[in-house]
Amino acid sequence: MTALDRLKQVCAHSEDPSEIAPHVEEWRGSYHGRTPLLLKPSTTDEVSRALAICHETGTAVVPQGGNTGLVGGQIPFHDEVLLTTARLNRVRDVASDHIVVEAGVILAKVQKAADDAGRFFPLSLASEGSATIGGNLSTNAGGVNVLRYGMARELVLGLEVVLADGRVLDLLRSLRKDNTGYDLKQMFIGAEGTLGIVTAAALKLFAKPAHQATAFVGVDDPKAAVALLDRLQDATGGLLTAFELIPRAGLDLVLKHIPDTREPFAAPWYALVEGPLTPEMLGDDNAVLAASEAQRTALWRLRESLSEAQKKEGPSLKHDISVPIASIPDFVVKAVAAVQTLVPEARPISFGHLGDGNLHFNFNVGDLSKRAEVARIVHDMVRDFGGSMSAEHGIGTTKRDELVRYKSPLEIELMRALKRTLDPKNVLNPGKLISA
Ligand SMILES: Cc1cc2nc3c(=O)[nH]c(=O)nc-3n(C[C@H](O)[C@H](O)[C@H](O)COP(=O)(O)OP(=O)(O)OC[C@H]3O[C@@H](n4cnc5c(N)ncnc54)[C@H](O)[C@@H]3O)c2cc1C
Numbered sequence: 001m002t003a004l005d006r007l008k009q010v011c012a013h014s015e016d017p018s019e020i021a022p023h024v025e026e027w028r029g030s031y032h033g034r035t036p037l038l039l040k041p042s043t044t045d046e047v048s049r050a051l052a053i054c055h056e057t058g059t060a061v062v063p064q065g066g067n068t069g070l071v072g073g074q075i076p077f078h079d080e081v082l083l084t085t086a087r088l089n090r091v092r093d094v095a096s097d098h099i100v101v102e103a104g105v106i107l108a109k110v111q112k113a114a115d116d117a118g119r120f121f122p123l124s125l126a127s128e129g130s131a132t133i134g135g136n137l138s139t140n141a142g143g144v145n146v147l148r149y150g151m152a153r154e155l156v157l158g159l160e161v162v163l164a165d166g167r168v169l170d171l172l173r174s175l176r177k178d179n180t181g182y183d184l185k186q187m188f189i190g191a192e193g194t195l196g197i198v199t200a201a202a203l204k205l206f207a208k209p210a211h212q213a214t215a216f217v218g219v220d221d222p223k224a225a226v227a228l229l230d231r232l233q234d235a236t237g238g239l240l241t242a243f244e245l246i247p248r249a250g251l252d253l254v255l256k257h258i259p260d261t262r263e264p265f266a267a268p269w270y271a272l273v274e275g276p277l278t279p280e281m282l283g284d285d286n287a288v289l290a291a292s293e294a295q296r297t298a299l300w301r302l303r304e305s306l307s308e309a310q311k312k313e314g315p316s317l318k319h320d321i322s323v324p325i326a327s328i329p330d331f332v333v334k335a336v337a338a339v340q341t342l343v344p345e346a347r348p349i350s351f352g353h354l355g356d357g358n359l360h361f362n363f364n365v366g367d368l369s370k371r372a373e374v375a376r377i378v379h380d381m382v383r384d385f386g387g388s389m390s391a392e393h394g395i396g397t398t399k400r401d402e403l404v405r406y407k408s409p410l411e412i413e414l415m416r417a418l419k420r421t422l423d424p425k426n427v428l429n430p431g432k433l434i435s436a
Contacts, residue, residue, distance in 0.1 A: 003057035004037050007081060010053065011046040014038040023064060023082055026075055028311075031397075033075035035062075035082040042087035044160060044168060044199040050083065051197065052166025054427045062429050063193040065104065065135030068127040070320075071396025073192040073432045074135070080430070085134045088199055094119075098157055098174040100202045103134025110203070119205040122149035122241075126304045134198045140190035142392035147355035148241040148275075149206070151392070152189065158202035159185040164195075164423035174202040187418065192394055193429040195422045209241060213277040214296045218267025218286035222354070223329035225271050229355055232273060232281060240275035243355030244303050250349045253309040253364075254302055261302060264288050271354070272303050306351050307360075315368050317346070319361040319378045323387035328354065332361075335381045339363060342377060343370050358391040379406065395433045403434060 007013070014020060015037060024033040039061075041047045054061045060080040067074050076082045085104035093100040094117045101110055107128040114121035123136060125143035135141075137159070141152045149155065158173040171185045188196050219225045222245065229243050248268050254261050267286055279289060290296040310316050323331045336348045346363040353359075361378060379389040379402060389406055390399055404412055415434050419426075426436045 003053060003059045004081070006053050006057075007037060007039060007050055007059070010049045011039055011041040012087070013040055020082070023067060023084060024075060026072065027068060031072045031075045031077075033077050033082075034079055035076040036079055037081045039081060039083040040087050041083065041085075044088075044162065047083070047088075047162045047197055047199055048166045048168050050166075051162050051164060051427075054081065055165040055425055058425050058427060060427050060430050062432075063134070063138070063197045065132030065138070066106065066127070066130040068131045069135060069139060069396065070393045071390075071398040073139070073394060073396035073429065075397075077397070078431070083197065085132060085197075085199075088134070092200065095174070095205075097176075097205055098202050099205055100158075100172065100174070100200060101133050102200045103137075103198045104132050107131050107133060107136055114205050115208075117205075118208070120208045121155075121203065121205055123152055123155055126307075133201055133203070137189050137198055137201055138191060138193050139394045140392075142353065142356065142358065144242045144244065144274075144353070146353060146358075147243055148239065153186070155204050156185060156189060156201055157204055159188060159198055160200040161185075161188050161196040161198050164425070164428045168199075169196065172200055172202055187422075190394070192396060192433045194419060194433050195428065197428070209239075209276075211276040212241070212274060214290040214299055215271075215273045215277050215282055216264050216288050216290075216299050216302075217271045217273060217282065218265060219269045219271055221269060221329065222332050222350075225269060225354055226325060226328060228271055228273075228285075229325070232275065232277070235281045236275050236277065240273060240355065242272065242274040242353075244272040244352065245354035245359070246270040246272060246303060246306065246351050247349060249347060250306050250310070250351050251302060253313050253349065254305045257309040257312040258301075258305040261298075261305065264299070264302075272299060303351075306349070310349055310362060310364060313364050315365055316349070317363045317365055317368065317371055317374050319375065319382075319389070320358070320391050320393045321361050321378065321382045321387055321389060322356065322358040322391035323382060323385040325354070325357040327385050327387075328357065328359065331381065331385050331387070332359075335361065335378055338377050338381060339374055342373060346374070353392075356391070357387075375402070397432060400431070400433060400435065 088102040088104035122145040
């Protein structure tokens with residue numbers, strides 16, 4: 001019996017091209033893959049049996065959650081078997097300080113389950129209606145509440161993981177304190193499905209934030225935005241949950257391309273800020289405070305429509321970077337100048353999670369022919385500023401070859417050693433994140 005025939009006996013599956021099609025296309029159409037078999041396990045045991053067969057037969061397998069990843073990690077490019085976690089979709093337990101969910105639970109459903117229990121789960125991304133917890137943890141997702149609650153990694157208490165050879169590693173504890181040596185669960189967070197398949201997670205829950213307010217504040221430049229961030233963090237005792245930067249040119253694209261949007265007021269740059277804000281804290285600033293949930297939604301829509309508006313405007317070069325927050329103003333000036341030396345017509349649209357030092361440092365351009373050279377200029381400068389060339393989207397295939405340029409040889413050696421130890425036959429998402 002072939003390996004594929006054996007896998008078909010383990011769990012629900014599909015070979016139907018029309019069912020497979022949406023799983024092998026990335027949402028923007030940037031990546032197209034192919035698979036002979038879509039596995040649809042609904043229990044940890046089924047994942048375990050499937051991986052044992054993959055390991056024994058050397059059959060490559062790509063795990064997939066909501067297929068919203070932006071770096072190609074979830075796409076089978078070389079006829080690998082595709083394993084969707086969509087049916088691992090149970091909420092196993094909700095307590096006051098944690099929730100236990102299976103990997104395929106959609107992020108918005110985790111937020112809702114927490115809310116129904118009178119608690120708060122802070123991870124929040126524009127893709128939360130489709131992205132899964134398994135994908136969020138495997139990409140160590142960020143989003144809009146990192147400033148106060150941290151990245152996905154910081155929200156995890158325990159994990160259940162199926163190893164490459166099918167053994168189940170049960171680390172599904174909900175303890176706040178557990179100082180018993182290496183924290184093994186951390187290896188699988190941000191590993192993009194290359195070290196194991198996450199099947200369930202115990203996640204931290206919080207009290208619902210009190211007195212939240214949302215403000216849209218005009219600032220002269222990124223330097224003024226950083227000063228505003230510091231001032232408002234001081235005023236709120238460090239309780240800001242979001243601090244997003246929006247450039248004038250970005251808002252203009254939103255107003256041009258996204259229906260039913262309007263400019264709150266004119267300014268060269270804007271900060272969208274959330275936290276226990278009061279009008280007094282904003283003082284004489286050029287600012288509005290949302291007076292209703294509808295106004296809050298309208299302000300967030302301006303921020304969350306930036307990517308779509310940029311896409312509608314035409315080709316763009318995108319960089320998901322982070323640098324130390326205090327260096328952001330200097331970085332923006334120097335990196336824009338360096339890119340425009342090579343591509344004078346490049347129009348900068350730098351926006352995003354300023355409070356986390358993370359910018360989507362993008363440019364609208366006439367064509368994409370200089371994509372690689374521009375990425376090299378930006379990422380080299382990020383390195384010179386002590387930053388990261390992938391702040392929150394991960395490596396996947398998009399940045400795999402760049403990883404070796406920006407990590408030290410020792411880091412790469414240790415990453416490869418980890419991969420070889422946990423997946424000696426290189427069957428788990430081969431070719432993603434790091435070459436074997
Ligand atoms: C509109 C939009 C906005 C976004 N905004 C943000 C943002 O603000 N911040 C951010 O960080 N990201 C953002 N993203 C990217 C994306 O949503 C995140 O990376 C998300 O965490 C991926 O979840 P997913 O379930 O879709 O994973 P997938 O895309 O299916 O997979 C992503 C990676 O994880 C692996 N994987 C998936 N499930 C498992 C599992 N159970 N075990 C092991 N490996 C697994 C896959 O193999 C792949 O390598 C955005 C994407 C879109 C489309």
